[in-house]
Amino acid sequence: MTQVNLLQLSKAYSSADTYAVHNLTLEIASGQITALLGPSGCGKTTTLKMIAGLLRPTQGDITFDGQSVLGIPAERRGAVMVFQNYLLFPYMSVGENVGFGLKMRGVDQQTIRRKVAEILDLVKLSGFEDRRPKQLSGGQQQRVALARALIVEPKVLLLDEPLSNLDAHLRDEMRELILNIQRQLRITTIFVTHDQEEAVVLADKIALMFDGELQQFDRPNAFYKRPISVRAARFFGGVNFVDGVKRGERVETPLGIFHVNRQEIPDGPVVITIRPENLKLGEEGENAIQGRIRSHVYLGTHARFKVEAGQWHLEVVAEASSVEQFHDGEILSLKFPRENIWLVPTEK
Amino acid sequence: MIALWRERLRIPLMLSPALAVILVLFMSGLVLGMMQSVGYLPIIGRYEVTLDAYRKIFSREDFYRSLSLTVWIGFASTVLSTILAIICAMTLRQTFRGKRWVTFIFQLNIPIPHIVGAIGILFLFSQSGFLARLAYVAHIINEPSDFPALIYDRYAIGIILEYLWKTTCFTGVIVLAVLQSIGEDYEDLARTLGASRWQSFRYVVLPLIMPGILSSSILVFAFTFGAFEIPYLLGQRYPSALPVLAFRNYTDVDLNARPDAMAMSVFIAVVITVLIFIYMKITRTYLRE
Ligand SMILES: Nc1ncnc2c1ncn2[C@@H]1O[C@H](COP(=O)(O)OP(=O)(O)O)[C@@H](O)[C@H]1O
Ligand SMILES: [Mg+2]
Numbered sequence: 221m222t223q224v225n226l227l228q229l230s231k232a233y234s235s236a237d238t239y240a241v242h243n244l245t246l247e248i249a250s251g252q253i254t255a256l257l258g259p260s261g262c263g264k265t266t267t268l269k270m271i272a273g274l275l276r277p278t279q280g281d282i283t284f285d286g287q288s289v290l291g292i293p294a295e296r297r298g299a300v301m302v303f304q305n306y307l308l309f310p311y312m313s314v315g316e317n318v319g320f321g322l323k324m325r326g327v328d329q330q331t332i333r334r335k336v337a338e339i340l341d342l343v344k345l346s347g348f349e350d351r352r353p354k355q356l357s358g359g360q361q362q363r364v365a366l367a368r369a370l371i372v373e374p375k376v377l378l379l380d381e382p383l384s385n386l387d388a389h390l391r392d393e394m395r396e397l398i399l400n401i402q403r404q405l406r407i408t409t410i411f412v413t414h415d416q417e418e419a420v421v422l423a424d425k426i427a428l429m430f431d432g433e434l435q436q437f438d439r440p441n442a443f444y445k446r447p448i449s450v451r452a453a454r455f456f457g458g459v460n461f462v463d464g465v466k467r468g469e470r471v472e473t474p475l476g477i478f479h480v481n482r483q484e485i486p487d488g489p490v491v492i493t494i495r496p497e498n499l500k501l502g503e504e505g506e507n508a509i510q511g512r513i514r515s516h517v518y519l520g521t522h523a524r525f526k527v528e529a530g531q532w533h534l535e536v537v538a539e540a541s542s543v544e545q546f547h548d549g550e551i552l553s554l555k556f557p558r559e560n561i562w563l564v565p566t567e568k
Numbered sequence: 569m570i571a572l573w574r575e576r577l578r579i580p581l582m583l584s585p586a587l588a589v590i591l592v593l594f595m596s597g598l599v600l601g602m603m604q605s606v607g608y609l610p611i612i613g614r615y616e617v618t619l620d621a622y623r624k625i626f627s628r629e630d631f632y633r634s635l636s637l638t639v640w641i642g643f644a645s646t647v648l649s650t651i652l653a654i655i656c657a658m659t660l661r662q663t664f665r666g667k668r669w670v671t672f673i674f675q676l677n678i679p680i681p682h683i684v685g686a687i688g689i690l691f692l693f694s695q696s697g698f699l700a701r702l703a704y705v706a707h708i709i710n711e712p713s714d715f716p717a718l719i720y721d722r723y724a725i726g727i728i729l730e731y732l733w734k735t736t737c738f739t740g741v742i743v744l745a746v747l748q749s750i751g752e753d754y755e756d757l758a759r760t761l762g763a764s765r766w767q768s769f770r771y772v773v774l775p776l777i778m779p780g781i782l783s784s785s786i787l788v789f790a791f792t793f794g795a796f797e798i799p800y801l802l803g804q805r806y807p808s809a810l811p812v813l814a815f816r817n818y819t820d821v822d823l824n825a826r827p828d829a830m831a832m833s834v835f836i837a838v839v840i841t842v843l844i845f846i847y848m849k850i851t852r853t854y855l856r857e
Contacts, residue, residue: 273760294759295762
């Protein structure tokens, strides 16, 4: 159980360069799974490598349980990294791959053999010791890579895009496995992904990064209910944004005045955002506006409507049966329930 | 059907002029050499085919002395240049200021002919050469001739130095390319699993570049085994490297020495062919991985 803190962590690859990671401060709780989420190139792998000791930060500090680890080289830091493309050593058997870390520590052959068998059992690959890496499927290779990391009993487990190279059905299986093992061993785990869904299903907390900077660090559901910006909302599938000006608990917009619950954001220009599943098609009352249905798709369990209101295009997710009730071209009322409206700053 | 065959034969047909030249020159030389090695020499009125020349060279003492010298030269140059090449490639792989220039100069050696290298070695290392004079001027030695004999010497140091200069770059460029294709992730991974720098080189980098090293070593050894010009220019007179011995026998005034020369050449060719087969086998297994 190790708590990891990143303090004002920055990395520039060369002196003239812009920062790949800038002023990143995170408190990663002991024994939990934390996701570093963000689009490709936002500095996730760089952050992971700094924690592992493979890259020296340009500024800032990294602590494990309050102690700075910057002076500790990678091989003694206790943060093990599992790479995206597994990187099994092709000239070694599965058993040798898994036992690698113990061999480097000078552990005797017999102990290595016993521990390899134990850990292969944990990742459900019992008896695979003598296989060669190229005889394995992608999912199996991934599990060998995980076993090879776990066998050294790391303080911190670092996973770089653990699910992105797998097929959809393998992905679920692997996710279950990672969650199970993590629950069992309680290793502080940090994993990197560019896929918000992956982050949501795996992580206790998500750190959303854009362009090397931390946007928001929160529990998964917060990114749906209380995104910090239009960009963060968009990253989590937000599509409805209406510009307005906030005065107290009222927001004036070209579509009319919206009444909102008290929110911390200062008065002035804001953006109203609401999840498609929270917009109420055909309902009247407070915060209802007029809109015209442009198109819809029927998705079996639900339906998705595109609604035009003034200059804005809004998306609504409604019950599947609503496709019989509403028709393209129809003009009807659309309600923004006050408790589901969330205000974010206007984008520069 | 015909179209298919035409498609299949297109590239061989396009290559055929070049292949023809190679075949005519190379094969006719080889056939001629083999014929002479079995004693078929119409010029001096010998028509019967015998293996006498082979029997004879394998009982000649100077053949064995030349053979062991040649193996020594090949072995020493290959091992030393491979070790140097690995060190150079590991260094050149890192990022540092002026890396592009250093890499350029490193690769520049490859197109320079061996003969230029030989002249360079003579200029630098002979007893009247640059280093000998420098040592003399600096009062490290009393006479330029006190400088250790590195050229025309019994350990073939001059020859090995020349091969080192050239083949280190050759192997180095190959190892560098292999290293670049492997990337640094394997080493990073090994480090986080607890391997020290040395361990990650020993247990990760070395096995990964081994196929590249093995195949380039075989090429280097095969080359040094059959090369003539450098041992001819920088080697002592007796014993000389095997190709030089074969050449001297061939140019001997006594035409009866010719079958011996050709038998030796065929022997060299066989050894090199076997090495090339091993090389091809290694690269093919490696490519399949
Ligand atoms: N070795 C490197 N040298 C220079 N720039 C790099 C290097 N590695 C990554 N970068 C740059 O740093 C930024 C962040 O990269 P990375 O951490 O790999 O992003 P992510 O893992 O989020 O996709 C990118 O702009 C990338 O181009
Ligand atoms: Mg990455």
